[in-house]
Amino acid sequence: MRSVRPKIVIVGAGFGGLEAAKRLAHQRVDVTVIDRRNHHLFQPLLYQVATAALSPADIAAPIRSILANARNVRVLLDSVCAVIAAEKVVRLQGGAVVEYDWLVVATGARHSYFGRDDWSRHAPGIKTIEDATDVRRRVLLALERAETETDKLRRDALLTFVVVGGGPTGVEMAGAIAELARKSVSRDFRSITPHCSRVILVEAGLALLPAFPKGLQQRTLQSLEQLGVEVHLGAAVTEIAANKVCVGNDQIAAHTIVWAAGVQASPAAEWLGAAADRLGRVKVTPELNVPNHPEIFVIGDTAACGDGHGKALPGIAPVAKQQGRYVADRILGRTRDPFRYRDYGNLATIGRSRAVADFGRIRLSGFAAWLVWCVAHVWFLVGFRSRLSVMLSWAWNYLTFARSARLITGPVQALPAPAAAPLKGAIQ
C-alpha cells in the first residue's frame, strides 16, 4: 500500500519549498524536505538582524517544527551533491540516496559580485543569519573604534557606511544603518555624535527601487535624504578594497561596506544539466518544469519564469510561495493550467515610520505605508512565538529609539584593522 504513494522530494525550505511542503502535508503522498540549514529563514527581515533590531531566532524557525504535524513529511538536514534524473534519485552529501517520483528544486539564490568575488571579503551581503551577524559586528565595531580613534581621517572612515545597490534590500539597509548610527546609539557614546556619521547609498541605475512607480521612487529618495543618507544614482562601483570603495573615479574611504547589488541563482541548473539565463536561473516551462522533465519542477529564485509579458518574474517571496503552491497542486492533479503570478502589490520600508507601498491603483508612502509594511511582515512571519517577539521588539525599539540586539559576537580580531595601509601614523 505504502509503496504506491508518490514520493516527492523538495530541495530547499525557503519560501517556495516550504509552501509546497505545507500544501502537500496530510495528502496521500510521501514528502522529503532536504535543506542544508535546520531553519527556515524569513529573509525580508534579515536586514533588521544586521542592524541590531531583531535577534536571529526571531526570524528563523526550525523546519522540523513548522512541519511537525505533517506525518507524511520528513525533514533531512543535508546538502544535495547531485540529481540523477535518469534514475530519479537525489544524492546527498551525507551519503544517502533519496528516490523521487516528483522533484521540486527550490534552492534560492546567493550574492553575485559580477565576477569580482574578491570584493566579498570587504563588502559582505546579507543572505544568511551568519551574514547578518557579521554585518552587525562590523557596523557596531566601527562605532566602537570610532569612539576611541583620535586620527580624524581614520575616524571619518570608521564612521562612513556604504551600501551598494538601490533595490529594496539596499534601501532598507541604508535607512536602518542611518537610524542606528545617527539616532539609536547617539546617547551611548561620548566622543562621536550623530552628525559624524555618513551613510552612502550607491546605485548604478538611475532610480531607487526599480520595480516601483516613479512617484514612490521619488518619495523613497526624499525619505532616505531626510534620514541623512547620501544617495548616489547612476554611480557604478568600480573597485572595492579594505576600507575603500571606488565609484567611477571617486574614492570613498569607508570602513563598513555592505553589498546589496546582485544575486545569482544557486547551481541547480548545473545539477540538472538544464539551460540557464544570465543569472544562473533555470529556464523553466510555463508549468515550471525543466524542459522534457515533467517530473522536475524548479521554483523561486532558482527559476527564470516569465510573467506572460516577456519579462522575468522578480526574485521575491510572493512569487516563490505562489509557485510552491502551484507545483503542489500540479503534483496532486488539482490543476493543469500553466503558472500565473498574481501580483498583490509591492512594499518596501525605509526606516522608522517611513515606507512605500504600491498596490496598483492605491499607492501609499510615509506612516500609512509603514504600518501596512509592519502588519504584513508580522503576519507572514512563521510561528506565533516569533510574531509576538518581533512585535515586542519593534514596539520597544519604536518607543525608546533603542536597538535591542546590539551584540558584537564572533571573532573581533578577525576583522581588518581600522583604516589600514593608506592612513598611517597617529596610533602606535
Added chain:
Amino acid sequence: MRSVRPKIVIVGAGFGGLEAAKRLAHQRVDVTVIDRRNHHLFQPLLYQVATAALSPADIAAPIRSILANARNVRVLLDSVCAVIAAEKVVRLQGGAVVEYDWLVVATGARHSYFGRDDWSRHAPGIKTIEDATDVRRRVLLALERAETETDKLRRDALLTFVVVGGGPTGVEMAGAIAELARKSVSRDFRSITPHCSRVILVEAGLALLPAFPKGLQQRTLQSLEQLGVEVHLGAAVTEIAANKVCVGNDQIAAHTIVWAAGVQASPAAEWLGAAADRLGRVKVTPELNVPNHPEIFVIGDTAACGDGHGKALPGIAPVAKQQGRYVADRILGRTRDPFRYRDYGNLATIGRSRAVADFGRIRLSGFAAWLVWCVAHVWFLVGFRSRLSVMLSWAWNYLTFARSARLITGPVQALPAPAAAPLKGAIQ
C-alpha cells in the same frame, strides 16, 4: 578643576566591574570601563542559550547602554596587555595608555581543563555567547544526524550527551539537555523517540551542588533522575576524545560532551605580579587590595577572598556584585571596614518546575524553589526589555514545551563527523 577628580579604571564589565561602575556613576570621579566585549553578559542564564531556550540578545546588553546616563563614565572596547603599577597606567592592545589613580580588576574566570587543554575541542564549556551557540549547534546537530543515522552504534553515540561537573552549571545543563532531547523535540522527529536519548552527568565528588545542604543535594539527584538523567558520582573523567569520554575504566561513546567542571581565573595575577592561589586567583587583602597596592583592587572570580572562616568565597554573581559595591565605597571614602560578604541564599535550577533554594533556615525544592529562581533571575537581569523578552520566552516554552531559539548557526561542516574512527561501515 577636572584634573583633580580621581581617575578610576575598571577592567572587565561582568557583575563585579559593572556594579562598581554603577556605584561610581554621577560621583565626582572619572571612570573608564574597559572590556574586550561590547556587552555585559548575564552568565547564570547562558546555559539556556546553549539549550535553545533563549536568544543571546535576551541575556546580554551593551555595556555602553547600561552606563549611558552616567556622563562621568566612559566605556572602551579593548583588551588589557599590561598593568604598569609603578606608573599607574594600563596599556591596551589598541595602543592606548590609560592612567589611573584607582584600578579595579574584575576580569573573571575561564574554563580549566586541569592541564588537558586538548579536551576543550571535544568538550566545550560555556562562558561566552559563542561558547553557548557552539554547544547549541552541537546538541541540535547531534539530534539531526541521529534522525538519519541507520547504524545503531553511531546513532546511540549521537544521542548520548555527557555533562562533566556536578556544580550548578552542570546540573542546569544536564537538566536542560534532558528536557530538550527527551521532551521538547520529540514531536518533530520521525525516527528518534525521547527514550533513545541518554543524558549522563559525571561528577568526581560524592555529591552534586557541593555548596548546598545534604537534603537539597538529595532532592537535586532525585529531580535529575526523574528527568531521565543518569548521574555518576565519584566518577572522575580520565580521558576525552572525539566521540568518547572515559570515566575511570569505563568508556562512554558520546557525540556531545559539555564541560562544566573547572574554572581558572583570568591572568590578572600575572599582569599584577601578585601571588595567586591554585586556581590563579589573586590573593587579596581583607580590603580586596593587592598586597602593598592599596590603589589596586581585585574582585569577583579573579580574587581569592576569604569568607572569614578560613574558606574562600565562591565564584558567583552575588559575591562579585557586593565586592564591586564595596570597592566603589572605599574609593569614595564611604567605608574603612574590611569587605564582608552577606550570603542571602543559594539557588540552583534543574528543569521545568524543578529547583532547589537554600536560604539558611528556609529550604525549598520543587515548584516553589523554581518560582523563586525564575523571579530572582528575571529581577536581576539588566534592562527592562530583556526582562520582558525572557519572561515571554519562558512563558511560551513552559506552555508549549517548545524551545524558541533552536537555530543551528555557524559552520556545520566544521564539526567532527558523527562517530568517527572506531565505528566504521553502514554509510558510504
